[in-house]
Amino acid sequence: MIKRSFLGLVKPRLEYNSAPDPVQDLPVPNTVTLLLKAAQNGAASTACKVGDAVKTGQRLAASSDSAEYVISSVTGTVSAMAPYVDAYGQKRTAITIQATGKDEWDDVFDKAPTLDTALKFFEYAPGDPSFRAFADPEKSIRTIVVNGMEQDLLLTANQYVVHNEASDIKRGVEALKKMTRVDRILMTVSENLVQQASTTGAEVKTVPSAYPGGLPHMIMKDVVGQVVSADETLADTGAVFLSAQAVAAIGAAFNTGKLPITKVLTVVGKDGSTRNVRTRIGTPLRDVLKACNISVNDRDRLILGGPMRGAATYSEDLPVEPGTDGIVVQDDADSAQTTDYPCINCGECVRICPVKIPVNMLVRFLEARLYEDAAAIYDLHCCVECGLCSYVCVSRIPIFQYIKLGKYELSLMETAEAANE
Amino acid sequence: MSSAKKPVVPHDLFPWKPAKQAGMGPSKRLVVAHAPYWHDGSKISTKNYHIMLAALPAVLMGISQYGAPALGVIAFSMACAIIWELVMNLAMGKPFSVGDGSAAVTGLLLGMLMPATAPWWLVALGTFLAIVVGKQIFGGIGFNPLNPPLLALAMLVISFKDIFDFNNALRHYDLGFVMTYPLADLKAFGPAAIEKFSPGGLFMGKQAGAVGSTFGLGLTVGGLYLLLRGYMRWEISLSFLAGVFVTAWLFNLADPAKYAGPMFHLFAGYTLIAAFFLVAEDSSSPANFIPMLIFGALAGLMTVLIRNVGAYVDGVPFSILLINLANPLLDKIRPKAIGKVVENA
Numbered sequence: 167m168i169k170r171s172f173l174g175l176v177k178p179r180l181e182y183n184s185a186p187d188p189v190q191d192l193p194v195p196n197t198v199t200l201l202l203k204a205a206q207n208g209a210a211s212t213a214c215k216v217g218d219a220v221k222t223g224q225r226l227a228a229s230s231d232s233a234e235y236v237i238s239s240v241t242g243t244v245s246a247m248a249p250y251v252d253a254y255g256q257k258r259t260a261i262t263i264q265a266t267g268k269d270e271w272d273d274v275f276d277k278a279p280t281l282d283t284a285l286k287f288f289e290y291a292p293g294d295p296s297f298r299a300f301a302d303p304e305k306s307i308r309t310i311v312v313n314g315m316e317q318d319l320l321l322t323a324n325q326y327v328v329h330n331e332a333s334d335i336k337r338g339v340e341a342l343k344k345m346t347r348v349d350r351i352l353m354t355v356s357e358n359l360v361q362q363a364s365t366t367g368a369e370v371k372t373v374p375s376a377y378p379g380g381l382p383h384m385i386m387k388d389v390v391g392q393v394v395s396a397d398e399t400l401a402d403t404g405a406v407f408l409s410a411q412a413v414a415a416i417g418a419a420f421n422t423g424k425l426p427i428t429k430v431l432t433v434v435g436k437d438g439s440t441r442n443v444r445t446r447i448g449t450p451l452r453d454v455l456k457a458c459n460i461s462v463n464d465r466d467r468l469i470l471g472g473p474m475r476g477a478a479t480y481s482e483d484l485p486v487e488p489g490t491d492g493i494v495v496q497d498d499a500d501s502a503q504t505t506d507y508p509c510i511n512c513g514e515c516v517r518i519c520p521v522k523i524p525v526n527m528l529v530r531f532l533e534a535r536l537y538e539d540a541a542a543i544y545d546l547h548c549c550v551e552c553g554l555c556s557y558v559c560v561s562r563i564p565i566f567q568y569i570k571l572g573k574y575e576l577s578l579m580e581t582a583e584a585a586n587e
Numbered sequence: 588m589s590s591a592k593k594p595v596v597p598h599d600l601f602p603w604k605p606a607k608q609a610g611m612g613p614s615k616r617l618v619v620a621h622a623p624y625w626h627d628g629s630k631i632s633t634k635n636y637h638i639m640l641a642a643l644p645a646v647l648m649g650i651s652q653y654g655a656p657a658l659g660v661i662a663f664s665m666a667c668a669i670i671w672e673l674v675m676n677l678a679m680g681k682p683f684s685v686g687d688g689s690a691a692v693t694g695l696l697l698g699m700l701m702p703a704t705a706p707w708w709l710v711a712l713g714t715f716l717a718i719v720v721g722k723q724i725f726g727g728i729g730f731n732p733l734n735p736p737l738l739a740l741a742m743l744v745i746s747f748k749d750i751f752d753f754n755n756a757l758r759h760y761d762l763g764f765v766m767t768y769p770l771a772d773l774k775a776f777g778p779a780a781i782e783k784f785s786p787g788g789l790f791m792g793k794q795a796g797a798v799g800s801t802f803g804l805g806l807t808v809g810g811l812y813l814l815l816r817g818y819m820r821w822e823i824s825l826s827f828l829a830g831v832f833v834t835a836w837l838f839n840l841a842d843p844a845k846y847a848g849p850m851f852h853l854f855a856g857y858t859l860i861a862a863f864f865l866v867a868e869d870s871s872s873p874a875n876f877i878p879m880l881i882f883g884a885l886a887g888l889m890t891v892l893i894r895n896v897g898a899y900v901d902g903v904p905f906s907i908l909l910i911n912l913a914n915p916l917l918d919k920i921r922p923k924a925i926g927k928v929v930e931n932a
Contacts, residue, residue, distance in 0.1 A: 170627040174817020178627055319625075387925060395926045464616050467624060474623040481617070494624070501618065502626035507687075508729035510631065513820065513874030521925040526874050527918075545924035553623035560629045561729070567621035 180377040186326035189442045192457050198448030199485040200236040204257040218244045221272040223425040237290045239427035239446040240265035279344035292429040293412030294489035299401035300346045314355035314410040315380030318472020321432040321492040324410045328359045331414040336366040338417030378552035382407045396547035432492040433458045452482035469494040474553040507561040515555035521548050525555045532568040537575050635688030641813045644805030649798035653703035657798045661698040667714035668694025675723040689728050697736040699799025702756040713739045733911045734868045741904040757795050764793040769855040770900045778847045789854035800860040810863025822879035823867040830887020857903035871911040878917040886910040
């Protein structure tokens with residue numbers, strides 16, 4: 167953990183980890199668990215049933231007409247299916263597959279470079295790409311940004327991919343052009359990866375090495391030169407972000423004819439040591455930690471993602487998901503503790519906020535549950551969710567959590583209003 | 588592998604994983620919390636302890652000059668402040684907040700603003716005004732709209748003029764320099780009367796005054812320490828000093844026979860303790876850059892205005908309290924958040 171510098175006058179500068187560790191390939195796990203988003207109407211999933219045999223690369227959709235699906239990452243038998251609710255109340259179905267250890271490939275993927283293929287096969291690719299904006303007639307996507315930066319500190323999975331799999335990215339970029347018919351493909355990387363990135367055929371841009379420069383909203387502002395305003399999404403501005411890992415996986419799929427089923431992620435031990443592993447999507451965290459010789463004790467934190475924006479989870483049995491770029495294990499003694507102290511108006515958060523939100527005022531409104539005022543007057547929706555305000559808060563207020571809560575409550579209100587109309 | 592038709596019970600966190608299969612005994616209890624999982628390690632108590640540390644040079648000088656009574660005022664003021672805070676915690680049924688050091692800082696600063704001859708009841712009353720009236724009735728730390736030690740000082744100065752008449756209060760002391768209060772001399776007799784004070788002498792603490800506010804060098808060293816370590820907002824401190832300097836200089840230019848020069852105003856009275864320890868108090872001052880500069884400069888301007896044309900000998904407590912009131916308004920001047928949607932009605 168990086169502490170406050172002696173000269174507190176100087177703003178803390180958190181640098182991304184820019185030295186990707188070599189990747190260790192993990193063996194095929196005994197079981198994988200795939201978390202399938204519930205069917206749109208909330209009906210029970212008809213993807214498969216317990217006892218079904220599944221092949222590697224088989225597509226398991228929530229229902230015959232649903233856009234939600236998972237791709238089996240092993241060959242084996244479905245051993246359990248159970249409901250699961252994630253941290254944000256999203257209903258899922260957990261499909262556990264007992265692996266046989268040998269891969270038999272499902273040959274459903276036909277390498278046709280169309281948008282339908284992307285929607286049908288690549289939404290469960292590593293890096294969690296989404297192609298729905300391309301299919302949405304209300305959005306006109308003009309730019310694809312292949313982001314070779316990490317979404318958090320310590321992680322290097324994307325940079326590893328840019329460094330070592332540039333040829334796959336090149337193929338992926340070509341496939342993207344065909345599938346989406348978008349001509350402008352940017353690639354954003356840190357300075358030391360420009361050489362590798364320039365071989366991919368995308369337009370290369372460098373991103374500052376200080377956090378949170380790699381977040382999509384910051385890249386839009388600093389690199390693309392187009393500010394995403396508070397009332398629009400990234401897709402509204404005509405840009406879609408895909409991680410380098412996703413594009414490399416797509417490229418590899420078109421090269422080999424096999425759907426992507428593995429995922430590179432950074433594992434950070436309690437001592438802060440980092441290593442990269444490649445594992446099947448759906449591998450239980452327990453298996454990954456065991457392979458890295460990291461033991462987890464009572465009261466430790468097991469964080470999916472990185473130290474600034476990740477999500478601490480409650481069990482080692484949860485699986486590696488396509489969007490899991492890192493696993494951080496943090497000792498109880500090193501964990502940041504929050505308090506219920508009030509804001510003392512010291513202004514550290516105001517000075518560090520990358521989008522100039524008056525956080526000192528915002529947090530007062532959020533504490534008082536005045537979410538609508540917080541959004542209307544104090545720029546709640548401008549927040550890019552970097553977590554720096556909580557990081558520097560001298561009162562140790564969980565500001566980031568308040569912000570996420572505020573956004574969540576507002577989204578519930580909007581949904582309720584829409585339902586009433 | 589007997590996962591047939593077992594009913595899913597709500598407390599079963601991992602229904603997809605039969606308990607027997609886990610084979611690892613009871614699962615570990617991990618702590619779930621929201622991001623971020625890193626913190627820069629700063630704490631309110633650390634900040635306050637550093638403020639007390641930075642105030643030490645000036646306090647020690649005061650104690651060496653005025654001896655045991657000065658030590659008594661400082662110690663009793665801190666003790667009283669902590670006790671008032673504790674009493675209010677108990678009365679309001681709130682968790683104890685004395686550990687954060689903010690009551691101790693308030694007590695220390697109030698003690699530094701009092702003459703060494705202040706009677707015990709005045710100290711007890713002053714800390715009551717600072718902690719209870721100035722802070723706790725608004726909700727405690729972070730909620731005070733005014734600077735607590737200055738609010739208390741202002742009330743005491745108005746109520747007990749004689750005790751804060753330093754010429755009278757310190758008449759029994761002879762410390763080897765002119766023992767009249769420079770600002771009182773200026774007010775009563777004009778700039779001619781203050782020629783006996785050299786700026787260097789004033790800066791080195793060779794002036795009558797409150798326990799901890801006369802030793803300019805010590806206050807400046809402590810203040811610079813706080814500014815560099817980031818415990819005080821340098822924008823407010825420096826703009827306050829600039830405000831005092833420029834205003835005093837303009838007055839002096841206009842009529843040197845009537846108004847003292849800027850160096851005198853910088854080094855006499857409460858100016859330096861205000862600049863480095865009082866004006867940038869967290870909750871009663873702005874957090875945005877431009878408001879901080881305006882806030883400091885206005886406080887400096889008001890200070891000299893009150894000294895030169897107002898009724899009071901020293902303008903510091905009143906000017907800062909007045910500008911504290913403008914704080915919420917000033918802090919509305921802020922940069923447009925990136926991505927903010929401006930609605931044109």
